Amino acid sequence: MSSSTSSSTLPSGLAVLTTFPDVLFIPEIIIGGLVWILVASSKVPYPMLQGWVMFVSVFCFVMSISLLCLYLCGAHGGGSCWVALDAICQCTAALFYLSAAVLEAYTTYSLGLFPILAHQYRENIAAVVFAFVATLLYVIHKVFSLLRWKSS
Incomplete structure (x- = not known):
């Protein structure tokens, strides 16, 4: 994989799938979709907390797919404002x-206090793990996007 930090422009076309950090769009979409599915399939004991988790997973899923499609189509035109938008x-x-x-970890901890909700507890544990993995992926992508923005 070639490093995108050596170039201050965003790749377009299929080069998006071979440059780092843009290749992270694929695992971000997959892991974010798993968080979305796991939270949606569990019962919601705290609607306000899990509503935020659902909003974040759907928002980031749609945002990542949108950016990936724009980059694949070359709609960004290679402008420096797109590098800043990517970083933001x-x-x-x-x-x-x-x-x-x-x-989600707090919600799962709260569910763990009630042994009667064991099945729901396992789904939420999986959602917590995938949410932290998605966080890690987005943080790595953020760091390299900021480096690319700084060099542009």
């Missing part, structure tokens, strides 16, 4: 996912 989107997603992962 990745910073926002990392911050949102960190807050969602912590809230």
Whole structure:
């Protein structure tokens, strides 16, 4: 894989799938979709907390797919404003996912206090793990996007 930090422009076309950090769009979409599915399939004991987790997972899923499609189509035109937009989107997603992962962990901890909800507890544990993995992916993507923005 070639490093995108040596170039200050965003790749377009299929080069998106071979450059780092843009290749992270694929695992971000997959892991974010798993968080979305796991939270949606569990019962919601705390609607406000898990509503935020659902919002974050759906928002980041749609944002990542949208950016990936724009980059694949070459709609960004290679402008420097797109490099800044990419950095802003990745910073926002990392911050949102960190807050969602912590809230989902709190919700799961609260469910663990009631042994009668064991099946629901396992689903939420999986959601917590995938939410923290998604957070890690977005943080890595954010760091390299910021480096690319700084060099542009």
